[in-house]
Every structure is written in structure tokens, then in C-alpha cells.
Amino acid sequence: MSTPKLLGISGSLRADATNTRLLREAARLFGDAEYEEADIRFPLYDADEEAEHGVPEMVAKVARQIDAADAVIISTPEYNKGPSGVIKNALDWISRAEVKPWNGKPVAVMSATSGRAGGERAQMILRGFMVPFRPRILQGPEIHLAGARDQFDETDRLTGEMYVKELTELMKSLRAMI
16 A cells, blocks of 8 residues: 555644644654645635635635545544634635535544543534544544643644544544555
8 A cells, every 4th residue: 555645634724723733743653654734724715715716715715624534533623612713714615615524534532631521522513523524433442631731741743642543543544544
């Protein structure tokens, strides 16, 4: 098999986002792969704007990236007991693109938050958001990185043995699903 293509989508836009760091650690633990991260700094979805100007090129690009990837990893923060508006907006826009990239796509979902539940509710809701697109979402192990700011060392590697073990297992399962 050729080198798999892995796409990471972070639901956080912050420069030092723990969700982006978690994606990069997941990609490292996945092993040999061509890894890239999607830029989902899309405008807010507006049907009038779409009708007048069409789907923005930046949205079409991410849809093509998803389509070209062998697997996708999504990591979301939890804001007010749900996933970020950024990830929901991205999913809404991507659903409007000409390319319908999600159907049958292997997807691993995870979350990283400062709270003690690690984004469990956000991840559950995000999984529900994905249902209409019919990807193949891995069911576990679930990665809910609690107290995320304190879970990485100075080289952005996860430090918790349990998290490393479970993330390694999730990435092994994702690789097997390709």
C-alpha cells in the first residue's frame, strides 16, 4: 500500500490550540503518512451569500482535501457543553461544496479541553453532526483529553500514559480502516 494521506481538522483556531496539538500527536502516533491540516477559517455560512457568490474557494479546497485523504482526524474543543461553532460552520459549508467527500470516509473524532470531562459532550454532539454525511466514524477508544494544557510536554508530546496508549490504539484502528 502506498503512503496513506491523513487530514487533520481542528475545531479551534487559536495559534497554540490543544486540539491542534492533539491532532499532530495523533498523526505522529498514526505513523508513516502524508499529513496535512485543513484551514477552516471560513466566513459564517449564509445562504444568501452562497446564492450570490457560490461556495468560497477555501471551502471547496477543504472539501477536496477531505476527498483526497484516506482518513480524517477531527478534534474539537468544548464550548458551553458543545463543539465549537467553527467546526459546525465548517461542516455546514463543506456540505454545500460540489465534492461530497465524507461518504464512507474513515474518521477519528477526539476532543481536548481544559475541563475535567475532556470534551465528552462536544464529541458526542459532533458525532451526531456527522451522521448525515455517512462517514465511517471509529467508535473508540474515545479520546477526551481533560486538563489539556497540562497534558503535553515541551515538545508537544502527550505525557499521560493512558492517553498515549488509547490514542495509539485509535490511530492503529484508523489505519486498519483504510
